[in-house]
Amino acid sequence: MAAAAELSLLEKSLGLSKGNKYSAQGERQIPVLQTNNGPSLTGLTTIAAHLVKQANKEYLLGSTAEEKAIVQQWLEYRVTQIDGHSSKNDIHTLLKDLNSYLEDKVYLTGYNFTLADILLYYGLHRFIVDLTVQEKEKYLNVSRWFCHIQHYPGIRQHLSSVVFIKNRLYTNSH
Amino acid sequence: MIQSQEKPDRVLVRVRDLTIQKADEVVWVRARVHTSRAKGKQCFLVLRQQQFNVQALVAVGDHASKQMVKFAANINKESIVDVEGVVRKVNQKIGSCTQQDVELHVQKIYVISLAEPRLPLQLDDAVRPEAEGEEEGRATVNQDTRLDNRVIDLRTSTSQAVFRLQSGICHLFRETLINKGFVEIQTPKIISAASEGGANVFTVSYFKNNAYLAQSPQLYKQMCICADFEKVFCIGPVFRAEDSNTHRHLTEFVGLDIEMAFNYHYHEVMEEIADTMVQIFKGLQERFQTEIQTVNKQFPCEPFKFLEPTLRLEYCEALAMLREAGVEMGDEDDLSTPNEKLLGHLVKEKYDTDFYILDKYPLAVRPFYTMPDPRNPKQSNSYDMFMRGEEILSGAQRIHDPQLLTERALHHGIDLEKIKAYIDSFCFGAPPHAGGGIGLERVTMLFLGLHNVRQTSMFPRDPKRLTP
Numbered sequence: 001m002a003a004a005a006e007l008s009l010l011e012k013s014l015g016l017s018k019g020n021k022y023s024a025q026g027e028r029q030i031p032v033l034q035t036n037n038g039p040s041l042t043g044l045t046t047i048a049a050h051l052v053k054q055a056n057k058e059y060l061l062g063s064t065a066e067e068k069a070i071v072q073q074w075l076e077y078r079v080t081q082i083d084g085h086s087s088k089n090d091i092h093t094l095l096k097d098l099n100s101y102l103e104d105k106v107y108l109t110g111y112n113f114t115l116a117d118i119l120l121y122y123g124l125h126r127f128i129v130d131l132t133v134q135e136k137e138k139y140l141n142v143s144r145w146f147c148h149i150q151h152y153p154g155i156r157q158h159l160s161s162v163v164f165i166k167n168r169l170y171t172n173s174h
Numbered sequence: 175m176i177q178s179q180e181k182p183d184r185v186l187v188r189v190r191d192l193t194i195q196k197a198d199e200v201v202w203v204r205a206r207v208h209t210s211r212a213k214g215k216q217c218f219l220v221l222r223q224q225q226f227n228v229q230a231l232v233a234v235g236d237h238a239s240k241q242m243v244k245f246a247a248n249i250n251k252e253s254i255v256d257v258e259g260v261v262r263k264v265n266q267k268i269g270s271c272t273q274q275d276v277e278l279h280v281q282k283i284y285v286i287s288l289a290e291p292r293l294p295l296q297l298d299d300a301v302r303p304e305a306e307g308e309e310e311g312r313a314t315v316n317q318d319t320r321l322d323n324r325v326i327d328l329r330t331s332t333s334q335a336v337f338r339l340q341s342g343i344c345h346l347f348r349e350t351l352i353n354k355g356f357v358e359i360q361t362p363k364i365i366s367a368a369s370e371g372g373a374n375v376f377t378v379s380y381f382k383n384n385a386y387l388a389q390s391p392q393l394y395k396q397m398c399i400c401a402d403f404e405k406v407f408c409i410g411p412v413f414r415a416e417d418s419n420t421h422r423h424l425t426e427f428v429g430l431d432i433e434m435a436f437n438y439h440y441h442e443v444m445e446e447i448a449d450t451m452v453q454i455f456k457g458l459q460e461r462f463q464t465e466i467q468t469v470n471k472q473f474p475c476e477p478f479k480f481l482e483p484t485l486r487l488e489y490c491e492a493l494a495m496l497r498e499a500g501v502e503m504g505d506e507d508d509l510s511t512p513n514e515k516l517l518g519h520l521v522k523e524k525y526d527t528d529f530y531i532l533d534k535y536p537l538a539v540r541p542f543y544t545m546p547d548p549r550n551p552k553q554s555n556s557y558d559m560f561m562r563g564e565e566i567l568s569g570a571q572r573i574h575d576p577q578l579l580t581e582r583a584l585h586h587g588i589d590l591e592k593i594k595a596y597i598d599s600f601c602f603g604a605p606p607h608a609g610g611g612i613g614l615e616r617v618t619m620l621f622l623g624l625h626n627v628r629q630t631s632m633f634p635r636d637p638k639r640l641t642p
Contacts, residue, residue, distance in 0.1 A: 133500070133519070163498070163500030
């Protein structure tokens with residue numbers, strides 16, 4: 001998904017009515033937002049944080065110092081790890097790690113829904129959509145988290161809904 | 175070397191019969207040397223006969239000299255020996271042998287047939303489960319080595335069990351159908367025209383012309399129905415020149431085929447076929463438990479489950495289940511192998527069965543001789559049956575009307591000249607009939623939960639293999 005398109009999606013999910021115009025910069029088409037008062041903002045995560053503040057939903061950036069750090073960490077992860085990789089093998093390593101991370105957490109920061117969940121959902125959507133039923137079952141925690149986020153009001157919008165089967169087909173649980 | 179020099183009045187006892195009941199008896203046994211291990215004044219042998227083995231002991235004493243112990247320790251593995259000894263009860267069960275309660279104290283030992291010292295594969299490695307091999311870093315034998323040295327590989331307890339069970343499948347197939355009033359027929363394998371379409375057929379030179387190896391007994395089964403045999407079956411080789419190198423394709427396999435005239439509805443036939451399969455499954459579970467357990471030791475898997483009566487789903491229901499799971503498919507699309515497997519998992523999850531029928535396939539994906547559904551022109555009176563999510567049988571009601579048959583052949587772009595004899599066989603009164611065929615190797619593989627059809631074909635043939 002192009003950065004500008006993603007940022008529009010984010011605007012809508014945050015409930016912002018005004019659609020900003022984004023320009024792109026450099027070889028990797030990093031998004032740039034020209035603000036009315038001040039310098040331009042560069043980069044997906046910088047602009048996203050700005051939009052969150054604009055929408056008066058700062059809690060989405062984390063409440064405690066620790067939570068804020070975790071949110072920042074996952075936003076970094078999103079841009080460096082997920083956007084950087086498009087090979088199948090890398091994605092599977094990534095999903096395996098994410099799966100163990102999410103074993104004991106409802107959301108990326110633990111128990112609170114944050115911007116990290118939103119941007120990771122948008123970033124991973126194009127990979128999750130192509131997973132087989134067996135792979136979705138293998139990365140059970142990622143599937144649980146993804147399914148939860150995609151049902152959040154206002155988040156999914158026009159993105160396709162990924163089907164997750166509720167019962168285990170492949171693990172010997174019969 | 176036994177050249178039939180004499181006829182000794184001697185009874186050879188089977189290793190499987192060496193039990194506590196025979197304690198203290200002197201017996202003669204002929205078996206293979208599985209292992210031999212010298213320890214000072216003693217030599218421990220494991221003697222193996224098909225799936226059974228027993229520990230034997232040669233010790234310096236009244237009956238054995240030091241030289242004899244040394245001789246026994248040096249007999250090459252796999253050599254065939256005749257042993258006379260006393261059956262003795264043991265205090266501690268011998269876990270590594272099938273005969274756990276006794277051992278044989280050897281008095282005489284003769285080599286009947288000596289094996290070469292270097293074996294191309296070790297039987298212990300060939301029986302080792304993959305997981306154990308990986309965990310403990312011990313050797314297992316790969317498939318090509320096994321197939322290249324099939325004579326030795328077939329001696330393993332697992333192989334013995336697999337092919338005894340396969341023999342059981344043939345036997346139960348025959349027994350069940352004969353009890354249902356079917357007649358066994360033999361059909362020709364050298365034929366003048368490709369029966370299922372020209373692409374995958376082997377050509378042989380037939381005197382001054384060419385002939386083909388039969389891809390299925392289809393035409394002849396049907397001719398027998400037109401010849402008033404009503405219910406027929408045949409067991410014989412099927413030849414498919416398909417350049418498919420998969421886990422489930424062979425170029426030559428054994429087909430078990432059924433064809434039956436029916437009264438009013440093709441379900442009469444479909445249900446008979448399903449019931450035959452169920453009788454086979456039940457028979458295997460009743461009579462071949464030992465073999466199933468033996469195979470499971472090396473290849474663990476869930477026992478085969480089925481419902482009575484057999485579960486029947488319609489193609490449109492299957493489509494709905496797949497779509498619900500996120501698969502995108504058109505109404506008239508055929509099932510791809512991954513989708514078949516996924517469907518198998520979904521059906522197992524929902525109905526707890528490894529065996530089911532899929533009825534009313536789209537007409538577009540079936541051969542030209544399939545009878546269309548009278549109520550829905552896009553569907554057909556055809557069915558597939560699945561075991562553990564893989565197709566084992568394709569069947570249908572056949573078109574028995576020469577006019578309709580000609581129409582459908584033209585629709586499929588088939589040269590009518592090539593199938594003239596086929597169409598003619600329906601011109602003199604043909605009963606409505608249906609049937610289907612299964613592959614013996616595939617059914618054995620899926621029943622036992624194995625993963626490659628070459629494990630269940632004694633001397634498999636595929637695009638890359640013509641020997642042994």
